[in-house]
Amino acid sequence: MKYTCICFLLLLACSAKAQPSTYKALITKADSLYQAKDYEASARAYSAAFKSNKWRGEVTDRYNAACSWALANVPDSALANLEYVAYKDGYRNYQHITKDTDLASLYINKRWPKLLKQVKLNEQEAEKKLNQPLIKELTGIYDDDQSYRLKLDSVGKKYGRNSKEVKDLWSTIREKDSVNLSKVTVILDKHGWLGADVVGDKGNLTLFLVIQHADIKTQEKYLPMMRKAATEGKANSANLALLEDRVAIRQGKKQIYGSQDLH
Structure with a gap:
């Protein structure tokens, strides 16, 4: 499975603003070809994107x-490409890479064990610097944010989109969102x-998810903080694009990246 952090289907909004438009266009093309299962053409489009950007590329794209x-x-x-992100970019998501079925054909390659060893080392090195108490708190917030939303589809199919069961589930989601927002704003106001x-990646994603699900006043307050964080490599540019578009729509403006489905 392509490396995503939830919401990554919107690759059209993903690349950092500093990247050339040609790079972004080729990345979007590569993703579309992947979705169409034309894997070789997709891979060549990725290579063309890297070439257009002086062989630089985001970790996710590589x-x-x-x-x-x-x-x-x-x-x-x-x-x-995997060795590049492991050795030069410090890629560390060991759990993802070892379970990614897209990479199954590489499992028997003699270079695979060495690659995994490096990813594991990257993960262990990164964990030394992590704030474990905050990670634990944010993991709980993430679970509350996502677990009930993941039930919406199955409950809706079983009882109907406008059923009491779905309405009750949304009521629970709103209650959880309110509690989560209180916790996350305390963290953001204290730590940035x-x-x-x-x-960690999940903790960083959790900050975005909670703000993305917040009211417009909260989003307007923390959007500048996330913009600054993105320029410093502390926030994902794809997620920033999603928040930018959501705030723009709520303000009655046009989307910047076209990431929000208005239908």
Whole structure:
């Protein structure tokens, strides 16, 4: 599975603003080709994107390129991209890479064990610097934010979208959101927007999710903080694009990135 952090289906909004438009266009094309299962063409589009950007690319894009190359049965190119993010960018999501079925064709490659060892080392090194108490708190917030939302589809299919069961579930979600927002705003006001280097990837994502689900006044308050964090590498640019568009719509303005489904 392509490397995503929840909401990553909106690749059209993902790349950092400093990247050339050609790079972003090619990344969007590569993702579309992946979705169409034209893996070799997708992989070549990723390569073209990196070439257009002086062979630089976001970690997520290189990981996704590796997925496309692996699915196209070109292991050397797949491993080259993964080794790049592991050795040069410090990629550390050991749990994801070891369970990613897109990479299954690489499991028998002699370079695979060494790659996994490096990813594990990166993870262990990163964990030394993490704020474990905050991670524990944010993990609980994440679970509350996501667990009930993940039930909406199945409950809606079983009882109907306008059923009492769905309305009750939304009532619970709103209650959880209110509690979560109180906790997250305390963290943000005290520490600022914490990056994955302090609270891990999930903790960093949790900050965004709670603000994304908040009222417009809260979003307007913390949007500048997230913008600054994104320029410092402490917030995901894809998530920032989602928040930018949501705030714009609520303010009666046009979306910047077109990430919000208005239908």
